[in-house]
Every structure is written in structure tokens, then in C-alpha cells.
Amino acid sequence: xxxxxxxxxxxxxxxxxxxxxxxxxxxxxxxxxxxxxxxxxxxxxxxxxxxxxxxxxxxxxxxxxxxxxxxxxxxxxxxxxxxxxxxxxxxxxxxxxxxxxxxxxxxxxxxxxxxxxxxxxxxxxxxxxxxxxxxxxxxxxxxxxxxxxxxxxxxxxxxxxxxxxxxxxxxxxxxxxx
Amino acid sequence: xxxxxxxxxxxxxxxxxxxxxxxxxxxxxxxxxxxxxxxxxxxxxxxxxxxxxxxxxxxxxxxxxxxxxxxxxxxxxxxxxxxxxxxxxxxxxxxxxxxxxxxxxxxxxxxxxxxxxxxxxxxxxxxxxxxxxxxxxxxxxxxxxxxxxxxxxxxxxxxxxxxxxxxxxxxxxxxxxxxxxxxxxxxxxxxxxxxxxxxxxxxxxxxxxxxxxxxxxxxxxxxxxxxxxxxxxxxxxxxxxxxxxxxxxxxxxxxxxxxxxxxxxxxxxxxxxxxxxxxxxxxxxxxxxxxxxxxxxxxxxxxxxxxxxxxxxxxxxxxxxxxxxxxxxxxxxxxxxxxxxxxxxxxxxxxxxx
Numbered sequence: 001x002x003x004x005x006x007x008x009x010x011x012x013x014x015x016x017x018x019x020x021x022x023x024x025x026x027x028x029x030x031x032x033x034x035x036x037x038x039x040x041x042x043x044x045x046x047x048x049x050x051x052x053x054x055x056x057x058x059x060x061x062x063x064x065x066x067x068x069x070x071x072x073x074x075x076x077x078x079x080x081x082x083x084x085x086x087x088x089x090x091x092x093x094x095x096x097x098x099x100x101x102x103x104x105x106x107x108x109x110x111x112x113x114x115x116x117x118x119x120x121x122x123x124x125x126x127x128x129x130x131x132x133x134x135x136x137x138x139x140x141x142x143x144x145x146x147x148x149x150x151x152x153x154x155x156x157x158x159x160x161x162x163x164x165x166x167x168x169x170x171x172x173x174x175x176x177x178x
Numbered sequence: 179x180x181x182x183x184x185x186x187x188x189x190x191x192x193x194x195x196x197x198x199x200x201x202x203x204x205x206x207x208x209x210x211x212x213x214x215x216x217x218x219x220x221x222x223x224x225x226x227x228x229x230x231x232x233x234x235x236x237x238x239x240x241x242x243x244x245x246x247x248x249x250x251x252x253x254x255x256x257x258x259x260x261x262x263x264x265x266x267x268x269x270x271x272x273x274x275x276x277x278x279x280x281x282x283x284x285x286x287x288x289x290x291x292x293x294x295x296x297x298x299x300x301x302x303x304x305x306x307x308x309x310x311x312x313x314x315x316x317x318x319x320x321x322x323x324x325x326x327x328x329x330x331x332x333x334x335x336x337x338x339x340x341x342x343x344x345x346x347x348x349x350x351x352x353x354x355x356x357x358x359x360x361x362x363x364x365x366x367x368x369x370x371x372x373x374x375x376x377x378x379x380x381x382x383x384x385x386x387x388x389x390x391x392x393x394x395x396x397x398x399x400x401x402x403x404x405x406x407x408x409x410x411x412x413x414x415x416x417x418x419x420x421x422x423x424x425x426x427x428x429x430x431x432x433x434x435x436x437x438x439x440x441x442x443x444x445x446x447x448x449x450x451x452x453x454x455x456x457x458x459x460x461x462x463x464x465x466x467x468x469x470x471x472x473x474x475x476x477x478x479x480x481x482x483x484x485x486x487x488x489x490x491x492x493x494x495x496x497x498x499x500x501x502x503x504x505x506x507x508x509x510x511x512x513x514x515x516x517x518x519x520x521x522x523x524x525x526x527x528x529x530x531x532x
Contacts, residue, residue, distance in 0.1 A: 036355035061441035
């Protein structure tokens with residue numbers, strides 16, 4: 001890898017920014033250069049939210065992503081909006097419990113993960129985002145699983161430390177999903 | 179070195195201000211800088227500091243005036259429309275020779291504009307945003323690490339020269355997270371015998387005031403202040419040169435657009451075009467000398483700005499229009515893409531710009 005651009009997109013409230021922060025910390029712990037840029041403003045409340053994470057061996061130039069290497073789509077509007085921006089040979093990870101449609105492109109690798117349903121079934125209904133991050137770690141060897149505990153304990157606020165384990169469980173579920 | 183943590187640019191400014199010994203923050207919320215106030219609201223009470231949400235921006239800057247008069251480190255922050263409201267206070271601060279730090283996390287304008295990033299307050303920051311003859315030291319960070327380090331530097335320069343330092347950043351830098359390592363700040367001890375701290379009947383009273391009704395005296399004050407500004411211009415210019423050694427096209431950009439320019443320069447170099455960047459870190463004092471020297475070496479300049487072209491005027495002045503200077507811009511909250519900058523670099527390399 002030299003520079004990888006990851007775009008995570010969905011509705012406000014799905015934990016898009018939190019998921020991005022986890023990946024950014026993962027990069028930081030692996031001693032990569034990273035940047036994390038959220039969409040901000042009124043759209044954060046219930047509208048679309050997205051988060052751009054760049055992981056690089058070199059200092060990060062622009063933190064703005066126009067052509068992601070990886071798109072994680074957590075709702076249909078996000079998939080529609082960004083599907084065609086993904087680089088050829090890139091990766092798209094879709095929450096297939098929320099998005100019934102298939103990706104139209106045939107030059108990218110697509111992973112359909114019923115993350116929202118899995119999260120509900122496993123009893124951690126709010127952690128579909130972490131399941132998708134687990135899949136992302138599996139799909140991208142430059143992110144990988146190593147150091148995940150450290151990254152999770154960085155992003156979960158100290159007052160909610162009791163939630164570290166369940167987050168790890170959700171990530172593992174996504175990582176193991178075939 | 180301190181451990182690297184991920185922080186938003188806004189949070190890095192707030193934490194760095196605390197490290198720099200600032201214990202007084204006055205502000206009024208406005209997107210996209212609200213995290214600064216939120217951080218201060220959380221931290222200040224825990225360290226014996228003062229966070230106060232004022233009833234307006236005008237009130238906040240005048241509270242800053244009050245604390246600055248006592249010689250304590252003090253700051254306020256806002257975004258573009260809020261800075262316009264503070265303009266009167268900034269002029270009074272200058273007229274009273276008071277040090278303070280003001281942060282502007284710019285958004286699109288004019289008027290209420292939008293909440294997305296912009297660099298269109300360059301004129302306001304560098305040409306004096308209130309009335310009268312005065313300057314502010316204007317620092318333009320380009321990373322979260324610089325949001326922190328220039329905040330510390332800003333407090334130091336403000337004390338050193340008894341004037342306002344302004345951090346001029348934008349919504350992207352305020353909102354983005356990057357690894358940052360925060361070190362204890364070195365706090366220099368500058369003479370503050372001018373401060374209003376109570377005479378205890380032991381010394382003559384100090385007076386802090388910007389009113390001066392005798393023209394001869396007011397003229398003298400202005401001349402003296404500009405002698406001080408001359409020292410700032412001689413001693414405090416900061417800039418970054420990037421790939422300028424063999425550059426034939428010089429991109430000039432500050433803050434977030436400088437990072438976009440670096441991507442474009444890498445793309446240009448991959449095509450065999452020798453492009454480089456001069457990034458002013460101090461917008462005032464402006465790095466005139468390095469630009470003038472570059473003008474003797476390069477074919478042309480490309481100014482990348484999120485405004486209708488403001489810094490470009492200073493680039494043209496600094497380079498004495500020896501070489502063509504073209505503008506690459508987006509406005510209203512839009513951000514130029516590296517591809518757009520690359521196109522302008524290619525034009526400049528062909529000598530195709532006006």
C-alpha cells in the first residue's frame with residue numbers, strides 16, 4: 001500500500017463517524033499516517049453522514065476523498081451516490097439488510113453483509129457499524145485484525161469502557177462472516 | 179515526544195491554548211468551530227480557568243479586552259460572521275496594544291453564507307478587519323498538529339509584540355482528525371508592567387485606553403505601532419517550501435488548499451512537470467522575500483484559494499508581477515480538487531496563463 005482512501009457512508013445515527021475513528025486509530029497504532037474527515041452540519045442529524053479516512057505510508061495530503069479505494073455503504077442513498085466514484089479494482093461493502101439492490105459495477109469486489117440483521121440477532125442491535133468494520137479489516141490486509149483491541153479501547157470513551165467487549169464481539173462477527 | 183492521539187483540529191487548538199497557559203475563554207457558538215468552546219467548557223472549570231459563553235460575539239471580544247488588560251493570556255474563537263461582529267473589539271485591542279489570540283474557523287460567505295469551509299476571510303484577517311491603521315499576526319495552520327503548535331506560537335507572539343494573533347483556519351481543518359502530539363509549551367516571560375493589576379499604592383496607575391484626542395499624540399502612537407509592526411515583518415515570517423529546489427511552476431496556497439496542492443504537485447511531477455509549493459504560514463507578515471526570489475526562477479505561479487482570489491493580490495505584489503500568476507479557486511464551501519489544481523499547473527508550465 002502507499003495511500004488508501006476509505007469512505008464510510010450512511011444515515012446519521014448509524015455510527016458512521018465512530019466506525020471511521022476506529023479505522024483511523026487502527027492505522028495510527030500500525031504507525032501509518034492517517035486522516036479522518038467527517039461531513040458536518042445539519043445533515044448529521046438524521047440525514048446522510050459520511051466519513052473519509054485515509055491511511056498512508058506517506059504524509060496525507062488532501063484529507064478529502066474523491067475516488068475511494070473502499071466504500072462502506074450503510075444505506076441505499078450512499079451506495080447510489082458513491083458507487084461510481086470507487087476506483088476500478090476497489091472494494092464495496094454493503095449492509096445487505098438495509099440495501100436490497102445489488103452493485104451494478106463488475107470491476108470492483110463487493111461484499112454483501114447483512115450487518116443490521118446480524119447485529120439484531122446477536123443482541124447488539126446498534127453495532128452493525130462494527131460488524132461492517134470487521135468485514136473491512138478482513139477485506140483489506142493493510143488494515144487487518146491485529147491491534148483491534150487497542151484501537152477499540154481508544155475510541156470507546158472511558159465512561160463506556162464496559163462496551164469494549166461487545167464492540168470487539170461485533171467486529172469479530174463481521175471479520176468471520178463469509 | 180508525547181504520545182500521538184487523534185484529535186479534531188478544533189480540539190487541538192483548545193488543548194494547545196490550555197498548554198500555553200490560557201485560562202480565560204470567552205465565546206459564542208457557531209459552526210464549524212463549536213468544538214473549541216465545547217472543549218473549553220469541559221476543561222476550564224477543572225483547571226481553575228474561566229469558560230464563559232457570552233451573550234454575543236461583541237460581548238465576548240470585549241471580555242477578552244478586559245482580561246487582556248490584566249496581562250493574562252486570553253482567547254476567543256468564532257467563524258466568519260462572528261469575526262465580523264468582533265471587528266470593532268479587535269480594532270480597540272489594537273488601539274490599546276493588548277495581546278490576545280483570536281481563532282477564525284472560516285465558513286462560506288458573505289453574510290450568513292453557509293457552514294462549509296472557506297478561505298474568503300483572508301482580506302479581513304490580513305488587511306485589518308476593524309477600522310483604523312492596524313495589523314494582526316495571522317497564522318495559517320495546514321494540519322491538526324499545526325493547529326496546536328501555531329496556537330502556542332500565537333500566544334507567544336501576541337505577548338511579545340502586545341498585539342492580536344489570529345489563527346486563520348477553515349471548517350475542514352477544524353473538523354478533521356489527525357494524529358497530534360501535544361507537548362508542554364514553553365511560556366516566555368514578557369514584560370507586562372503595562373498591565374492593570376492593582377497598584378497597591380506602590381506604583382503609578384496604568385491606563386488602558388484607545389482614545390487619544392490630540393492629533394499629534396495619536397499620530398505618534400500610530401507611527402510607533404508601525405515601528406513595532408516592522409519588527410514583526412523582519413523577524414516573524416514563516417513559510418514552508420515544498421519541492422521548490424528545481425521547480426518551474428510555483429503553487430502558492432495556505433491552510434487546507436496547500437494540502438490539496440501537494441497532491442496536485444505529486445501528480446504533476448509524475449507527468450514530468452517540475453512543480454513546487456510555497457506555503458505561507460504567516461499570512462501577515464506575508465513571506466514576500468521567498469516569493470520574489472522564486473519569481474526569478476519559475477515560469478509562473480498558481481494561487482490556490484477557497485475565495486474569489488484574495489491572497490493572489492499579495493502574491494502579485496510580492497513577485498512584482500515578474501511572472502504570470504493564475505488563480506485556481508472554488509468558493510461557497512466547495513473545495514478545489516487536486517485534478518483542478520493539476521490543470522492549472524499544466525497551463526502554467528506551458529506558459530498558457532495570463
